[in-house]
Amino acid sequence: AQSVTQPDIHITVSEGASLELRCNYSYGATPYLFWYVQSPGQGLQLLLKYFSGDTLVQGIKGFEAEFKRSQSSFNLRKPSVHWSDAAEYFCAVGLSNFGNEKLTFGTGTRLTIIP
Amino acid sequence: DADVTQTPRNRITKTGKRIMLECSQTKGHDRMYWYRQDPGLGLRLIYYSFDVKDINKGEISDGYSVSRQAQAKFSLSLESAIPNQTALYFCATSDAGTGGRYGYTFGSGTRLTVV
Numbered sequence: 001a002q003s004v005t006q007p008d009i010h011i012t013v014s015e016g017a018s019l020e021l022r023c024n025y026s027y028g029a030t031p032y033l034f035w036y037v038q039s040p041g042q043g044l045q046l047l048l049k050y051f052s053g054d055t056l057v058q059g060i061k062g063f064e065a066e067f068k069r070s071q072s073s074f075n076l077r078k079p080s081v082h083w084s085d086a087a088e089y090f091c092a093v094g095l096s097n098f099g100n101e102k103l104t105f106g107t108g109t110r111l112t113i114i115p
Numbered sequence: 116d117a118d119v120t121q122t123p124r125n126r127i128t129k130t131g132k133r134i135m136l137e138c139s140q141t142k143g144h145d146r147m148y149w150y151r152q153d154p155g156l157g158l159r160l161i162y163y164s165f166d167v168k169d170i171n172k173g174e175i176s177d178g179y180s181v182s183r184q185a186q187a188k189f190s191l192s193l194e195s196a197i198p199n200q201t202a203l204y205f206c207a208t209s210d211a212g213t214g215g216r217y218g219y220t221f222g223s224g225t226r227l228t229v230v
Contacts, residue, residue: 006157009155032216032218034218036218036221042223042224043205043221043222043223043224044158044205044219044221045221046218046219049216049217049218051216090157090158092218094218102148102160102163102173103218103219104160105150105157105158105159106157107155107156107157108155108157
């Protein structure tokens, strides 16, 4: 079965600084990979996704992520964070075979932005 | 109107009571899911349904049941609520035709407290 690890429970960065959130997955084939963001009191919003092609994917709100097969990683990055980026971020992996599209989520990384 | 609507948004109930959480969607998606979110544990899959006649248990189905009344409606029931079912519950949908490549659309969540 697939699994996802987000090793950082909580990260604090200064506004304007760069950000990288880590995600590692375990799956035998090329998975579908996703990053979701959850603002306080809200549901989950899709930031970006990868399922094939260019390994550097661009998402909404200025985020990007890079799929590295050799490292089984899909880290999320942003060059300069804004106070509004404070939220919880979830990495998720899905099976790439038709007919069994269940997502497995990581435990999340809470991002705090300081002025 | 939201694509995926969950009702109620908040609910406090007593131990032993039966409670139903409802989810409806206007996306036209075949597949619907119920997850619960607990701090530090991320999202865990309770039940999922790939069509009206196909309902499957997820990783934490004990103490829960579901009903898929129509393509657009998927309800989660707690037959006899207990305090450790206090959590944030999310409904999600996906399109079978995309093979899972586009991830899920989430509702805004139901915050359930069992006292």
